[in-house]
Amino acid sequence: MAGYFAIFLVLLTLASGLIWLLDALVLAPKRQQKLALAQASSAGELPLKASEELTKEPQIVETAKSIFPVIALITIFRSFIYEPFQIPSGSMMPTLLVGDFILVEKFSYDVKDPVWRTTLYSNNKPQRGDVAVFKYPEQPTVDYIKRIIGVPGDRIIYRNKQLFIEKACQAGQSSDCGTLEMVPQTLKNEGEFYQEQYPQRRYTEQLGEVSFDILQTPARREHTEFFFKQRGTAIDEFIVPEGHYFVLGDNRDNSRDGRFWGFVPEHNMVGKAVFIWMSFEFSDDPDSWLPGWVPTGVRFERLGAIH
Structure with a gap:
């Protein structure tokens, strides 16, 4: 609903x-x-x-x-058509920052009625690399935003902060599928962002034809003991069921995503995040006289399409 x-x-x-x-x-x-x-x-x-x-x-x-x-x-x-959202957390950094206001394209995926979310028109399917808004499976009244990493039939491994994907083969497809491959990463910089007191590394990740930046925190270990446990797979392995999708936050060590609660049903998909139309900056100075929710500036350089 x-x-x-x-x-x-x-x-x-x-x-x-x-x-x-x-x-x-x-x-x-x-x-x-x-x-x-x-x-x-x-x-x-x-x-x-x-x-x-x-x-x-x-x-x-x-x-x-x-x-x-x-x-x-x-x-x-x-x-x-389009629904506005505000980014409340840093789980999608550096792609999306706290204070970004985005537009989500509702007709990118199936068009649903606004109350019962019954499909009125079947449109495109979510694709690997999409930044998608969806109803959080554990609490469907809450909207989440993450990046789609796996589509139905994919085998995903996230091990030692490295992503591997074995893409599902479609009917008649014999290449670019069926083989476990490492998702390429290129280091851009370190120390631009911090998680608590720990410096983060910024990588460019290449997922098929889609290129985007992610953050990793080398000093933070992976909490695999809290990973979603899927029968018949290793603790860091996920096989995407039919009609579901696997999602990750771009801020890999600061995101509660599919690694911890499983898969997103296709019915839960709301739309594709396509544009940042406003971005406010907030002060993190504890001695500031301004309340934390009051903007201190506008980040005009962030306005534009989401990749």
Whole structure:
């Protein structure tokens, strides 16, 4: 089921639309009848003020008629085209930072109704390398954002901070699949980012035709004892079931992702993150007089497409 805000928007749209419709079909004709009767009883000399009082719309009708077009447009846009999100954590650094405001393209994947999330139109499937928003499998009212690493049938190994993928072979495919391959990494720098007091290394990772940057924290060990345990596989191995996807955060040592809770059902997919439309900077100085949620600047250089 959808989140509370989506349900609220739909209910508000329906309520305002029904009030408008009720007024147009029932209440407005009754007001006109009252006006006609009043004019007949006064021999057609009813004062203007009295006429306006008889035909005046109730406040709730006036409000509904004014907000319905706007709310309906917002609901349609947010449910089927683009939905805005704010990045609350650093699990997708360096691709996405805390304070980034992004647009998620809802029609990139299956188009779903905004309340029950029933598929209305089957569109493209999620692809390896996509930055995707989805309903968190362990708490479906919460939206998560991670990068899709494995599609149905893939075999994934994450060992010693290195990613390996054995891509599933599709019908008639005989190359670029069926073999376990290491995902290439190229070191860019170290010390640009920190996790607690530990410096992080920034790598460029090449996943097929998709290139993106990730962060690793060499001083932090992998907590494999908390990894999702899949029957018949090693502790750091994951075989993606049909109709599911495997996701990782780009901040590999600071992300609670598929390694810890398993796979994302296709039904949970919300859309593909495609654009950063605003990015606020916040102070991390504990001695600052400003509250932590108050922006201290705008990172204009971050605005643009998400890769």
